[in-house]
Amino acid sequence: MAANGDNMRHQEVGHKSLLQSDALYQYILDTSVYPREPEPMKELREVTAKHPWNLMTTSADEGQFLSMLLKLINAKNTMEIGVYTGYSLLATALAIPDEGKILAMDINRENYELGLPVIEKAGVAHKIDFKEGPALPVLDEMVKDEKNLGSFDFIFVDADKDNYINYHKRLIDLVRVGGVIGYDNTLWSGSVVAPPDAPLRKYIRYYRDFVLELNKALAADPRIEICMLPVGDGVTLCRRVA
Numbered sequence: 001m002a003a004n005g006d007n008m009r010h011q012e013v014g015h016k017s018l019l020q021s022d023a024l025y026q027y028i029l030d031t032s033v034y035p036r037e038p039e040p041m042k043e044l045r046e047v048t049a050k051h052p053w054n055l056m057t058t059s060a061d062e063g064q065f066l067s068m069l070l071k072l073i074n075a076k077n078t079m080e081i082g083v084y085t086g087y088s089l090l091a092t093a094l095a096i097p098d099e100g101k102i103l104a105m106d107i108n109r110e111n112y113e114l115g116l117p118v119i120e121k122a123g124v125a126h127k128i129d130f131k132e133g134p135a136l137p138v139l140d141e142m143v144k145d146e147k148n149l150g151s152f153d154f155i156f157v158d159a160d161k162d163n164y165i166n167y168h169k170r171l172i173d174l175v176r177v178g179g180v181i182g183y184d185n186t187l188w189s190g191s192v193v194a195p196p197d198a199p200l201r202k203y204i205r206y207y208r209d210f211v212l213e214l215n216k217a218l219a220a221d222p223r224i225e226i227c228m229l230p231v232g233d234g235v236t237l238c239r240r241v242a
């Protein structure tokens with residue numbers, strides 16, 4: 001939906017309103033994103049738009065960004081924590097080569113299955129190993145097995161914000177040196193700079209402290225180089241250097 005004047009917030013599904021001007025965001029979508037969005041991703045976006053929790057989906061511009069990044073780093077072995085209906089998962093599956101792999105985890109299989117027919121039709125479902133359940137115990141098992149250490153080229157984390165630091169403690173050993181971890185929502189609807197008395201929605205207020213803590217921890221971690229981008233709801237890329 002187009003932005004309509006300065007006082008109306010942008011209504012696009014997945015848009016978290018961080019750009020100063022809605023018209024500018026619409027310009028990005030109309031000129032660069034939608035004309036180049038693969039047909040299956042468009043279809044999945046439309047399926048997701050009808051779902052009551054559609055606010056959770058990755059935005060189309062972030063999907064395009066992930067796709068470009070995966071190709072630039074030539075990612076093959078990847079992981080995603082937080083799938084929902086699978087928009088970022090499909091972006092990943094389309095971007096990696098045919099023999100590429102995605103270990104995808106989510107506590108909710110039902111939402112994944114909403115998007116699955118579109119992913120199957122796109123011919124990329126064979127790259128996905130979906131595990132239903134909390135991600136942390138899976139990671140705990142994985143780090144015990146030497147062959148998993150340093151084996152991932154790219155990991156995208158878009159799930160429970162109160163666990164990001166716990167994920168990072170494990171993921172840093174699973175991503176290869178030179179590989180990238182992307183943490184989503186690191187600007188948390190702009191709430192990272194909200195004054196203490198700001199009228200924030202309950203879930204935004206609850207998770208804000210975890211996001212602030214994560215951002216500090218990433219900035220202080222000598223094992224990674226970081227880059228925080230104002231794409232979507234903020235995404236911090238961490239390139240493992242040690």
Ligand SMILES: C[S@@+](CC[C@H](N)C(=O)[O-])C[C@H]1O[C@@H](n2cnc3c(N)ncnc32)[C@H](O)[C@@H]1O
Binds near residue numbers: 058085106107108163
């Ligand atoms: C913001 S959504 C993910 C959006 C998705 N990347 C996309 O492109 O649509 C967050 C997801 O994290 C999942 N989640 C929450 N806690 C989790 C956990 N402990 N382990 C794995 N997934 C979890 C939720 O079920 C939800 O589907």
